[in-house]
Each structure stands twice: as structure tokens, then as C-alpha cells.
Amino acid sequence: MKTTRILPPAAIAAAAFLSAAEARADDLTLCWAAWDPANALIELSKDFEAKSGHKMSFEFVPWPNFADRMLNELNSGGQLCDLMIGDSQWIGLGAEAGHYVKLNEFFDANGISMDDFIPATVTGYSEWPKGTPNYWALPAFGDVVGWTYRKDWFGRPELQAEFREKYGRDLAPPATLAELKDIAEFFQGREIDGKTVYGAAIYTERGSEGITMGVTNVLYNYGFKYGNPENPYELDGFVNSPGAVEGLEFYKALYDCCTAPGSSDWYMSENIDAYKSGQVALQMNFAFIWPGVNADPNVGGDRSGYFPNPAGPAGHFAQLGGQGISVVSYSDSQDAALEYIKWFAQPEVQSRWWELGGYSALRAVVEDPGFATSQPYAQTFLDSMAIVKDFWAEPSYASLLLPMQERIHNYVIAGQGTAQEALDKLVEDWTEVFEDEGKL
Amino acid sequence: MPETRIERVALATPPRIARRVRGLSDRAIAWLFVAPTIFLLLAVNIFPLIWTIRLSFTDFRANRPNAEASWVGLRNYERILTDGDVWMTMQATAHFLFWTLFLQVLLGFALAWLINAKFRGSNFWTTIIVLPMMLSPAVVGNFWTLLYQPQIGLFNNIVGYVTGADPTGFSMIGDVNLAPWSIVIVDTWMWTPFVMLICLAGLRSIPESIYEAAECDRASPWRQFWTITVPMVLPFLMLAVLFRGIENFKMFDLVVQLTGGGPGSVTTLTSIDLKREAFEKWRTGYSSAYAIILFVTVFGLASIYVKALNKVKER
Known part of the structure; x- marks a missing residue:
């Protein structure tokens, strides 16, 4: 009798709990690029699934098609993605076209402070307009262009001696772009272990953003600016300044003298392949590849070293990569998506993220005393993140990127026209875009 | 006993439909048959073509559907x-x-x-x-x-x-x-x-x-x-x-x-x-x-x- 009196309320409570849990459980889809860090994120997200009861799905698109595919998804108001780890340059479009949910109130309500993240990543991945406290993403993956080099080749006594005799200094990671070119020239066409090797693998890709992400590492350091600091849309004399022209000529000279044959359309994966197969001594690439290089059986461990993008005559900068994580405004599961962001922002989750190969942007992680020595590339990552600069993040980002790809590729790879003509035409193209946008 | 196929089809047609069709001319029946195809052609080919011609005289951007498009005449051409x-x-x-x-x-x-x-x-x-x-x-x-x-x-x-x-x-x-x-x-x-x-x-x-x-x-x-x-x-x-x-x-x-x-x-x-x-x-x-x-x-x-x-x- 007693049992029958107790059981029904218990059963009701259990049923209510189960149905409530079921009502809360959402299927979340996270969209990102298909690359090594994405696999680490799948592993990391298992903890979120276990704690929240939500089920995570992932939509990863290879880099060359990533922007095309995902921007189409956003522009069409698609509901494929609840969470988007979109490229830093999309933030203007995401904010102004209403693709992303503004996160300020959510951050305030949940004690998430942007002061806790590396400042450059907050500006690069979260803010729109830049320099204002309007946040549309949480810094998710810090990334920057840096260089990988064959430490084992650099360490060979005979090469050291030959290099010292020729250039009057040690064969060591370069401090300037001019030194980098010397090293690339030194290795170009050299026989090492019976194989012909080449100087450097640099970004030359035409179809998406490759050559732009490469050439900017030189342009910034030769004095290129996106516009007048007083008036950002005044381009003439900044984009095509004498320094910028010299920088573009340097990039072409580097391509002509010191790259592998057939490297006219190379981006991240081609550079990785060339480096891992022992084809090149130096590799330009985003920092995300470093965990993979370090673990590689052929070139990993002590055989590789890392250094930040070298300085030029007019400055010391590196192209920012990386992304923030945003909630897509067309999602039906925005609450669950925000829950994911809250979980992801926790220091212990960010620490685990770094352990798995994800570059955390949380200061608590990167400023930890043990961080710089935690991996052979950790210090280079920190040094590189301190000198970042990014491409336009305007809503018209794609319209600005395409002419840059065209003008730079035309000059550097196809050898058409002069550097001055290429940058002058770029000014014309960008001016036209801003006129169409009503900003000029 | 019907001799031709047409007669057999006519007899097999339910009276309700036959009554309705009897009032239609051959031309109308022909239109009835081709109408779905014409409709499909208009919807899938002709309408998009006309719409594209119209858009070609504007500065419309499909990624900003809510922004007003202005008439630019022959400027695009x-x-x-x-x-x-x-x-x-x-x-x-x-x-x-x-x-x-x-x-x-x-x-x-x-x-x-x-x-x-x-x-x-x-x-x-x-x-x-x-x-x-x-x-x-x-x-x-x-x-x-x-x-x-x-x-x-x-x-x-x-x-x-x-x-x-x-x-x-x-x-x-x-x-x-x-x-x-x-x-x-x-x-x-x-x-x-x-x-x-x-x-x-x-x-x-x-x-x-x-x-x-x-x-x-x-x-x-x-x-x-x-x-x-x-x-x-x-x-x-x-x-x-x-x-x-x-x-x-x-x-x-x-x-x-x-x-x-x-x-x-x-x-x-x-x-x-x-x-x-x-x-x-x-x-x-x-x-x-x-x-x-x-x-x-x-x-x-x-x-x-x-x-x-x-x-x-x-x-």
C-alpha cells in the first residue's frame, strides 16, 4: 500500500525530468574549415555533449572552398549552421548583414570578459566596427602566418661553413626578410641527401585567398597600409606607396629565385606537402600546422624549427589568421549554441583545447608560465601573435579580396606589368568597391 | 462493338469526364495538354530571363536582399x-x-x-x-x-x-x-x-x-x-x-x-x-x-x- 502511494509521484518526477531533459537536448551543427584543428575540436566537444546533453554535428569544408561555401550559406539565410567559426575577415559582413548574433549581453550575463583574451584576437575576430566594444564572436582559434625551417639542414657543419663564407653570418633563422631571401637562395637547387631541394614554399594560390595571405606578410613590412590612418578609405599613396611597391617586387623576386618548380598555385596544404616531403628548406604557413609538423615522422621533433615572419625595412608584422566562434542568427537552437560558447570560454576547456592542438586565445592559457616551453613552437606563436595585422574585415570583404588576388597573381606569378601598375590598379578596384558601397 | 481505337477510348471514358470534354474544341484540348509544359517553361526559363534582364539595369546585390536596389540604366552594360x-x-x-x-x-x-x-x-x-x-x-x-x-x-x-x-x-x-x-x-x-x-x-x-x-x-x-x-x-x-x-x-x-x-x-x-x-x-x-x-x-x-x-x- 505504501509502495503504491510513493511510486506514482516518483514516476511522475522521473518522467518530468526525462521529458525536460529531452526538451533541452538540441542537435547543434558547428561549421568550420576541414583541417587538423577541426578534428581536435570534435574531440574537445565530446565533453560538451556529455555535460549538456546536446548532440554536436560538424560541417567542415576544405579551405579553398570554405569562404565560398559558408558565405553562400550565410547570405542565403541557411539554417545548416548553428555555430560558425568564420574567418576573421567575415566579421563585418556577419555583423552588418545580420548573420551573427551580437554577444555583448550574453557575455555580460555570463561573466565572459574580452579582457581575458589576447587583445589582437579580440580586435581581429570579435569586434565590429573595429576598435569598438561590439562583439559578434568569441575568439576561438588564434592563428598567424609564421615560418617553419629545416633545423637539421641548418645544423649541418658543411652548410654552416659554406653559408658563413658566402654571407658572412651564421646559417640561422632570419631576422629580416632580406636574410630570409639569402637563405632561400642558398638552398635553391641544392643537393641534400641525393635529392634536389628548393628554398621556400610561399603562398601563391589564385582561386581563394592564398597569394593575398602570403604577400601581405611582406607588404606590411615594407610600408604598405590599407588606407590613410586618418581616413581609412583614402587609399592612394598608402596601398601603392613606394614602400608597398618595393615589397611587392621583393615577393616576386622571392618567388622567381627561390621556390620549387610548379609552385604557382600553392596554399596551405601544398606548402605542407612540399615541406614534409623534404622538398623545401623553408615554409611559409599558418601556425595551425606546427603541431602536425612537430609530430611528423620525417620532419618532426628536432628536425624542424619555427620563427615569426621576419621584419622588413618599414616594420615588423605578420598576417593574422584564425577565427572567432559566432552564433548564426538563422539558427533555431540559439540558446544551445550560446551554451556551447559559454562552455568553450571556460579556462579549463581552453587549456584542454591547447593540449589537443587548438591555439587558445585565452590569456590565462598563453600567459601561463609553462606555456612558452610547453611545445617547441609555443614561443614563436606568442611572438607572432604580438605582431599581427589583418586584411580588410569590411562587409565587402570578398569584393576587396578578389581584385587583390587577381592583381597580385598577375604580377607575381604571371609576370604581367609592373608592381606599381598592379598596386595602382588595386587602388582603382578598391575605390570602385567603396564607391559602390557608398563609403566614398 | 467499337471498331477503332478512338471509339474504344471514347466509350471507356467515364461519362462525367466525357460530358466535360465534349464541350471543348480540339484546339482547347490541345492547349490543355501543352499548358503544363508552357507553364513550366515560363516559370523555369522565361521568367528568370526577364527577371535577369530587369536586374541588369539595377545595382541589386543578392547578399543584401533588404537593401533597396537603384535603377542604374545602362551603366552595368x-x-x-x-x-x-x-x-x-x-x-x-x-x-x-x-x-x-x-x-x-x-x-x-x-x-x-x-x-x-x-x-x-x-x-x-x-x-x-x-x-x-x-x-x-x-x-x-x-x-x-x-x-x-x-x-x-x-x-x-x-x-x-x-x-x-x-x-x-x-x-x-x-x-x-x-x-x-x-x-x-x-x-x-x-x-x-x-x-x-x-x-x-x-x-x-x-x-x-x-x-x-x-x-x-x-x-x-x-x-x-x-x-x-x-x-x-x-x-x-x-x-x-x-x-x-x-x-x-x-x-x-x-x-x-x-x-x-x-x-x-x-x-x-x-x-x-x-x-x-x-x-x-x-x-x-x-x-x-x-x-x-x-x-x-x-x-x-x-x-x-x-x-x-x-x-x-x-x-
């Missing part, structure tokens, strides 16, 4: 027709079209001629020859990228072996002078079998009796070729040229996979340029005008060509 970069893509397309058609007709006809000779194993070789056209253009683009690789690519090594040149000394898809030819070579490799099949159909449709009569008249093989074979295969060849011409004017996937439009813009064909304007820069009004210009060009050229084809058939 003027910008396209005076843009040197657009003319460069037109030149690249013309180069690609001319050489692919020329080589495919030449090689396709030659192969068809050989296959038609019916040698031992001709069926086997026909199957081997048509294999490339069964592959996906994306796959073809990808593996030719490897074949063209200067260090390990088979193409470069064969050229190096035959000519004595250094295989790493030239890059088919990286050299501004060679890249336009690299896409011509791949398209020719892939689609010559298609032209060959059409030519083969033409060659096999020529009655043997005509050749026998020519031999009785002591016509030489060379004269038989020019006065019998070529005129009788010509309509087939022209049809193949029409199909390949339209296809290659729209060429996109193979070239994107192979060169991405580079180096620089030397292999950026009009379809690639149009796609970038429409779906990467999202200049919908501008790209609509671009599409209309291309449509008028293809439609005009195809109409002239079809008239010529009909004249050849009538001869």
Missing part, C-alpha cells in the same frame, strides 16, 4: 563593355574555344576514320578511346594537375624525354604562355572521343554503294574522300562543333580545378569571371548584365550556325 579585364577573359575564352574545337574536330575525325576501318580489336580500342569522356571534369582537372607537375608529372617527363628539355624547367599551369595551352590539351584529351563518336556515326551512315559507284567511275581514294566522305559527314561534324562550342563557352569546372583561372588571369574564362562577380563579389545587377551579354552572344552565334547547318543538310 557600359562598365562591362569598356572593362579591359572583361575583354581579356573574352580573349581567353576565344582562344580556348577556337583551339579546342579545331583540335577536337581534327583528331576526332581522324580517330573515327581509323576506327571505321574495322581492324582487329577496333571495338576494344573504341572503348579505350571513349574512357576520358566518362570521367568527371573535376577528377580530370585534379589528375592532370599531377601530370603537369614539373618534378614528378608524367607529362613533363615525357616532353623532357622526347625533346631533351629539363622537365623541371617548365610549368604547364604556372607559365603564362603555357597555361592557356594546358587547358586546351586537357579538354581535347577529354572530349575528342565525343567528336569521334559523332563522326563515326556519320561515316557509318554513308551507303557503301556510293563508294562502289565511285570506284566504277575510277575515282581515286583522295577524290572519294573529298567528294563523298567529307560532304556526307559534314552535317555530323557541324553538329559536334555546335555541341562542343556551347559546352566550352560554358567551361568552368575543369579549368577551375586545373588552373583556378591563373596564372594571373590568363585562363580566367568568361564563365569563371561571371561566377566570381555573381557569387563571390555578389554584384548581382552587374553580373546579370554580364550574363545577358554572354547569352546574346551565344544565342546570336548559335542561330547563325544552325542556319548554316540547315543549309548544309539541305544540299
Whole structure:
């Protein structure tokens, strides 16, 4: 009798709990690029699934098609993605076209402070307009262009001696772009272990953003600016300044003298392949590849070293990569998506993220005393993140990127026209875009 | 007992429907049957075309559907027709079209001629020859990228072996002078079998009796070729040229996979340029005008060509 009196309320409570849990459980889809860090994120997200009861799905698109595919998804108001780890340059479009949910109130309500993240990543991945406290993403993956080099080749006594005799200094990671070119020239066409090797693998890709992400590492350091600091849309004399022209000529000279044959359309994966197969001594690439290089059986461990993008005559900068994580405004599961962001922002989750190969942007992680020595590339990552600069993040980002790809590729790879003509035409193209946008 | 099929159908028609149809004229019934097709044609072809024409006079952007589009008159057309970069893509397309058609007709006809000779194993070789056209253009683009690789690519090594040149000394898809030819070579490799099949159909449709009569008249093989074979295969060849011409004017996937439009813009064909304007820069009004210009060009050229084809058939 007693049992029958107790059981029904218990059963009701259990049923209510189960149905409530079921009502809360959402299927979340996270969209990102298909690359090594994405696999680490799948592993990391298992903890979120276990704690929240939500089920995570992932939509990863290879880099060359990533922007095309995902921007189409956003522009069409698609509901494929609840969470988007979109490229830093999309933030203007995401904010102004209403693709992303503004996160300020959510951050305030949940004690998430942007002061806790590396400042450059907050500006690069979260803010729109830049320099204002309007946040549309949480810094998710810090990334920057840096260089990988064959430490084992650099360490060979005979090469050291030959290099010292020729250039009057040690064969060591370069401090300037001019030194980098010397090293690339030194290795170009050299026989090492019976194989012909080449100087450097640099970004030359035409179809998406490759050559732009490469050439900017030189342009910034030769004095290129996106516009007048007083008036950002005044381009003439900044984009095509004498320094910028010299920088573009340097990039072409580097391509002509010191790259592998057939490297006219190379981006991240081609550079990785060339480096891992022992084809090149130096590799330009985003920092995300470093965990993979370090673990590689052929070139990993002590055989590789890392250094930040070298300085030029007019400055010391590196192209920012990386992304923030945003909630897509067309999602039906925005609450669950925000829950994911809250979980992801926790220091212990960010620490685990770094352990798995994800570059955390949380200061608590990167400023930890043990961080710089935690991996052979950790210090280079920190040094590189301190000198970042990014491409336009305007809503018209794609319209600005395409002419840059065209003008730079035309000059550097196809050898058409002069550097001055290429940058002058770029000014014309960008001016036209801003006129169409009503900003000029 | 009904004798004809029409009578049987009339009797089998339910009275309710028969009463309704009885009041309709033959013309009305004909319209009833073609109406769904016409509706579909209007909805899928004509309406988008009219809408595109309308958009081409505006500055509409599809990625900002809520922003108001302004009427810009002929500005989009003027910008396209005076843009040197657009003319460069037109030149690249013309180069690609001319050489692919020329080589495919030449090689396709030659192969068809050989296959038609019916040698031992001709069926086997026909199957081997048509294999490339069964592959996906994306796959073809990808593996030719490897074949063209200067260090390990088979193409470069064969050229190096035959000519004595250094295989790493030239890059088919990286050299501004060679890249336009690299896409011509791949398209020719892939689609010559298609032209060959059409030519083969033409060659096999020529009655043997005509050749026998020519031999009785002591016509030489060379004269038989020019006065019998070529005129009788010509309509087939022209049809193949029409199909390949339209296809290659729209060429996109193979070239994107192979060169991405580079180096620089030397292999950026009009379809690639149009796609970038429409779906990467999202200049919908501008790209609509671009599409209309291309449509008028293809439609005009195809109409002239079809008239010529009909004249050849009538001869």
C-alpha cells in the first residue's frame, strides 16, 4: 500500500525530468574549415555533449572552398549552421548583414570578459566596427602566418661553413626578410641527401585567398597600409606607396629565385606537402600546422624549427589568421549554441583545447608560465601573435579580396606589368568597391 | 462493338469526364495538354530571363536582399563593355574555344576514320578511346594537375624525354604562355572521343554503294574522300562543333580545378569571371548584365550556325 502511494509521484518526477531533459537536448551543427584543428575540436566537444546533453554535428569544408561555401550559406539565410567559426575577415559582413548574433549581453550575463583574451584576437575576430566594444564572436582559434625551417639542414657543419663564407653570418633563422631571401637562395637547387631541394614554399594560390595571405606578410613590412590612418578609405599613396611597391617586387623576386618548380598555385596544404616531403628548406604557413609538423615522422621533433615572419625595412608584422566562434542568427537552437560558447570560454576547456592542438586565445592559457616551453613552437606563436595585422574585415570583404588576388597573381606569378601598375590598379578596384558601397 | 481505337477510348471514358470534354474544341484540348509544359517553361526559363534582364539595369546585390536596389540604366552594360579585364577573359575564352574545337574536330575525325576501318580489336580500342569522356571534369582537372607537375608529372617527363628539355624547367599551369595551352590539351584529351563518336556515326551512315559507284567511275581514294566522305559527314561534324562550342563557352569546372583561372588571369574564362562577380563579389545587377551579354552572344552565334547547318543538310 505504501509502495503504491510513493511510486506514482516518483514516476511522475522521473518522467518530468526525462521529458525536460529531452526538451533541452538540441542537435547543434558547428561549421568550420576541414583541417587538423577541426578534428581536435570534435574531440574537445565530446565533453560538451556529455555535460549538456546536446548532440554536436560538424560541417567542415576544405579551405579553398570554405569562404565560398559558408558565405553562400550565410547570405542565403541557411539554417545548416548553428555555430560558425568564420574567418576573421567575415566579421563585418556577419555583423552588418545580420548573420551573427551580437554577444555583448550574453557575455555580460555570463561573466565572459574580452579582457581575458589576447587583445589582437579580440580586435581581429570579435569586434565590429573595429576598435569598438561590439562583439559578434568569441575568439576561438588564434592563428598567424609564421615560418617553419629545416633545423637539421641548418645544423649541418658543411652548410654552416659554406653559408658563413658566402654571407658572412651564421646559417640561422632570419631576422629580416632580406636574410630570409639569402637563405632561400642558398638552398635553391641544392643537393641534400641525393635529392634536389628548393628554398621556400610561399603562398601563391589564385582561386581563394592564398597569394593575398602570403604577400601581405611582406607588404606590411615594407610600408604598405590599407588606407590613410586618418581616413581609412583614402587609399592612394598608402596601398601603392613606394614602400608597398618595393615589397611587392621583393615577393616576386622571392618567388622567381627561390621556390620549387610548379609552385604557382600553392596554399596551405601544398606548402605542407612540399615541406614534409623534404622538398623545401623553408615554409611559409599558418601556425595551425606546427603541431602536425612537430609530430611528423620525417620532419618532426628536432628536425624542424619555427620563427615569426621576419621584419622588413618599414616594420615588423605578420598576417593574422584564425577565427572567432559566432552564433548564426538563422539558427533555431540559439540558446544551445550560446551554451556551447559559454562552455568553450571556460579556462579549463581552453587549456584542454591547447593540449589537443587548438591555439587558445585565452590569456590565462598563453600567459601561463609553462606555456612558452610547453611545445617547441609555443614561443614563436606568442611572438607572432604580438605582431599581427589583418586584411580588410569590411562587409565587402570578398569584393576587396578578389581584385587583390587577381592583381597580385598577375604580377607575381604571371609576370604581367609592373608592381606599381598592379598596386595602382588595386587602388582603382578598391575605390570602385567603396564607391559602390557608398563609403566614398 | 467499337471498331477503332478512338471509339474504344471514347466509350471507356467515364461519362462525367466525357460530358466535360465534349464541350471543348480540339484546339482547347490541345492547349490543355501543352499548358503544363508552357507553364513550366515560363516559370523555369522565361521568367528568370526577364527577371535577369530587369536586374541588369539595377545595382541589386543578392547578399543584401533588404537593401533597396537603384535603377542604374545602362551603366552595368557600359562598365562591362569598356572593362579591359572583361575583354581579356573574352580573349581567353576565344582562344580556348577556337583551339579546342579545331583540335577536337581534327583528331576526332581522324580517330573515327581509323576506327571505321574495322581492324582487329577496333571495338576494344573504341572503348579505350571513349574512357576520358566518362570521367568527371573535376577528377580530370585534379589528375592532370599531377601530370603537369614539373618534378614528378608524367607529362613533363615525357616532353623532357622526347625533346631533351629539363622537365623541371617548365610549368604547364604556372607559365603564362603555357597555361592557356594546358587547358586546351586537357579538354581535347577529354572530349575528342565525343567528336569521334559523332563522326563515326556519320561515316557509318554513308551507303557503301556510293563508294562502289565511285570506284566504277575510277575515282581515286583522295577524290572519294573529298567528294563523298567529307560532304556526307559534314552535317555530323557541324553538329559536334555546335555541341562542343556551347559546352566550352560554358567551361568552368575543369579549368577551375586545373588552373583556378591563373596564372594571373590568363585562363580566367568568361564563365569563371561571371561566377566570381555573381557569387563571390555578389554584384548581382552587374553580373546579370554580364550574363545577358554572354547569352546574346551565344544565342546570336548559335542561330547563325544552325542556319548554316540547315543549309548544309539541305544540299
